[in-house]
Amino acid sequence: MNALTGRAVGFIGLGLMGQGMTRNLLRAGARLLVNDLDPATVDALVAEGAIGRETPAAIAGESGTVILMVTDTRAAESVLLGQGGVLEGLRPDALVIDMGTTAATATRRFAERVRAAGGDYVDAPVSGGMVGARDGTLSIMAGGAEAALDRARPVLDVLGSRLTHVGPVGAGQVAKAANQIIVGLTIGAVAEGLTLARRAGVDPARVREAVMGGFADSRVLELHGKRMIENDFEPGAHCTVQQKDLSQALELARELDQELPATRLCLELYDRLIAEGHGKLDHAALIKVLDKG
Amino acid sequence: MNALTGRAVGFIGLGLMGQGMTRNLLRAGARLLVNDLDPATVDALVAEGAIGRETPAAIAGESGTVILMVTDTRAAESVLLGQGGVLEGLRPDALVIDMGTTAATATRRFAERVRAAGGDYVDAPVSGGMVGARDGTLSIMAGGAEAALDRARPVLDVLGSRLTHVGPVGAGQVAKAANQIIVGLTIGAVAEGLTLARRAGVDPARVREAVMGGFADSRVLELHGKRMIENDFEPGAHCTVQQKDLSQALELARELDQELPATRLCLELYDRLIAEGHGKLDHAALIKVLDKG
Numbered sequence: 001m002n003a004l005t006g007r008a009v010g011f012i013g014l015g016l017m018g019q020g021m022t023r024n025l026l027r028a029g030a031r032l033l034v035n036d037l038d039p040a041t042v043d044a045l046v047a048e049g050a051i052g053r054e055t056p057a058a059i060a061g062e063s064g065t066v067i068l069m070v071t072d073t074r075a076a077e078s079v080l081l082g083q084g085g086v087l088e089g090l091r092p093d094a095l096v097i098d099m100g101t102t103a104a105t106a107t108r109r110f111a112e113r114v115r116a117a118g119g120d121y122v123d124a125p126v127s128g129g130m131v132g133a134r135d136g137t138l139s140i141m142a143g144g145a146e147a148a149l150d151r152a153r154p155v156l157d158v159l160g161s162r163l164t165h166v167g168p169v170g171a172g173q174v175a176k177a178a179n180q181i182i183v184g185l186t187i188g189a190v191a192e193g194l195t196l197a198r199r200a201g202v203d204p205a206r207v208r209e210a211v212m213g214g215f216a217d218s219r220v221l222e223l224h225g226k227r228m229i230e231n232d233f234e235p236g237a238h239c240t241v242q243q244k245d246l247s248q249a250l251e252l253a254r255e256l257d258q259e260l261p262a263t264r265l266c267l268e269l270y271d272r273l274i275a276e277g278h279g280k281l282d283h284a285a286l287i288k289v290l291d292k293g
Numbered sequence: 294m295n296a297l298t299g300r301a302v303g304f305i306g307l308g309l310m311g312q313g314m315t316r317n318l319l320r321a322g323a324r325l326l327v328n329d330l331d332p333a334t335v336d337a338l339v340a341e342g343a344i345g346r347e348t349p350a351a352i353a354g355e356s357g358t359v360i361l362m363v364t365d366t367r368a369a370e371s372v373l374l375g376q377g378g379v380l381e382g383l384r385p386d387a388l389v390i391d392m393g394t395t396a397a398t399a400t401r402r403f404a405e406r407v408r409a410a411g412g413d414y415v416d417a418p419v420s421g422g423m424v425g426a427r428d429g430t431l432s433i434m435a436g437g438a439e440a441a442l443d444r445a446r447p448v449l450d451v452l453g454s455r456l457t458h459v460g461p462v463g464a465g466q467v468a469k470a471a472n473q474i475i476v477g478l479t480i481g482a483v484a485e486g487l488t489l490a491r492r493a494g495v496d497p498a499r500v501r502e503a504v505m506g507g508f509a510d511s512r513v514l515e516l517h518g519k520r521m522i523e524n525d526f527e528p529g530a531h532c533t534v535q536q537k538d539l540s541q542a543l544e545l546a547r548e549l550d551q552e553l554p555a556t557r558l559c560l561e562l563y564d565r566l567i568a569e570g571h572g573k574l575d576h577a578a579l580i581k582v583l584d585k586g
Contacts (some may be wrong), residue, residue, distance in 0.1 A: 057336060139504070170493075172396075175503040178489055178490045180485070182486040185481060185555070186478070186482050186509070186511060188478060192474050193475040196474065196542060196546055196551060197470075200397060200463075202468065206464070207467065211432070214455075215472075215513060215516070217511065218475075218510065218511030249489060253489055258488065265558050287554040290552065293481070
């Protein structure tokens with residue numbers, strides 16, 4: 001009996017990512033219980049075959065696997081440990097999979113609480129954005145015991161096209177922090193390179209083409225570089241999400257007494273961009289802070 | 294009559310890059326004249342079939358095409374315009390191709406001088422490092438008139454596997470500046486991500502594997518990320534070259550009154566690394582400045 005074909009799958013958090021992911025689980029034949037703070041998103045999923053429940057505790061009471069996909073560490077803590085939270089209803093032997101981007105330190109604490117209640121815990125944050133969520137092509141970075149991960153695999157295989165077991169509980173979240181640092185700073189790199197070209201009177205599209213295929217080549221140059229050139233900042237991933245993730249990565253670095261100067265600068269640039277009212281644009285919009293109008 | 298099969302090709306600057314490039318030209322059957330400040334490197338190439346000449350002017354006097362591959366803008370200026378320089382010997386209708394990384398503003402000035410002497414000028418800086426130079430797989434970013442570039446193509450096709458005509462004279466150097474910004478800052482991004490992982494007790498090799506294939510994927514993560522994990526900083530491209538290129542990019546930005554905060558920070562980090570005595574390591578060694586020992 002695995003996580004997909006056995007008892008119901010509970011899914012908490014139906015934001016932009018969660019909506020795509022739950023639809024893939026329904027398509028794969030899961031008996032799916034859903035919960036979100038916003039009743040309208042629950043109703044939309046119920047109309048497509050999911051079963052709505054009022055609280056995370058109610059979800060947990062009927063599910064063999066409970067997936068969390070909520071906004072941030074505080075939301076995850078509330079959904080897990082708060083009143084009406086998952087732990088209040090958790091069945092013995094249940095598997096909790098946190099697919100959101102949660103602080104690594106908090107993750108280890110959550111896992112202990114779930115294990116103390118008889119459950120298994122896997123942190124499995126993702127990269128790939130709304131398109132990856134919709135198409136089931138997310139990259140998944142997993143932390144947890146081998147046996148727990150084996151239980152999670154059938155569900156994760158529906159949601160992603162690439163799953164890496166990084167290490168014990170928390171390791172998935174550490175990898176995600178590294179991922180967000182690399183993505184955010186690479187966006188900054190491409191933004192400065194293309195801005196210099198434009199200001200020097202050279203077509204940034206030709207420059208992007210010229211440097212692709214060399215050492216400057218990256219998914220960010222390909223995708224976010226294109227957005228910058230076309231001035232198309234329809235998200236994708238919001239600047240505010242990148243801000244939250246960089247901020248969380250820096251908090252982990254601070255706990256470890258590790259300086260990350262470029263990450264700190266990149267966060268400051270996102271702070272500035274968001275203060276100028278651009279928070280809901282795609283994170284490629286970072287190039288706007290370089291504009292002198 | 295094209296640049297390869299017509300009159301001799303002159304090549305000035307037999308450093309780590311130039312040695313690989315001249316060998317490819319010899320292999321392709323060019324009648325090759327070479328010059329370098331260091332007579333030993335000239336002798337080595339002469340032993341392989343090249344013809345040595347004492348000065349850039351002497352090279353220019355016998356060549357239909359003159360390629361420059363010298364250290365920096367000052368060296369290019371000296372080789373072109375100085376005593377015994379290319380302009381003193383330049384044949385009418387000769388083609389000068391500068392494949393080094395030269396300031397864009399100086400490039401436009403050099404091109405004017407060459408044109409005033411009856412020649413054509415193409416700036417064609419490269420990406421791909423010593424391996425690309427050796428294997429003839431450089432990415433070439435070219436600036437110049439269409440007709441001049443057409444003359445240069447047979448030579449450039451021997452030296453590189455990817456040629457992009459970015460725009461008029463100087464546009465190749467602007468693209469190279471953008472390239473170096475993107476490469477340097479992406480190295481910094483990967484360095485901070487992998488350092489955070491290591492300090493958090495998670496295997497950086499597993500993290501690299503986990504984030505490859507997602508938005509964090511890049512040539513730098515692939516190549517320089519691997520070097521960082523294996524602590525292998527055999528160059529590749531020296532830190533001092535990256536320092537020079539970032540410094541030159543920032544000078545262009547300053548001329549254009551354009552702030553590039555992440556580039557400025559990245560240069561400061563390379564400055565610090567080089568002050569600690571690591572200048573001759575590969576530029577992936579930037580990760581060392583994050584070490585607390």
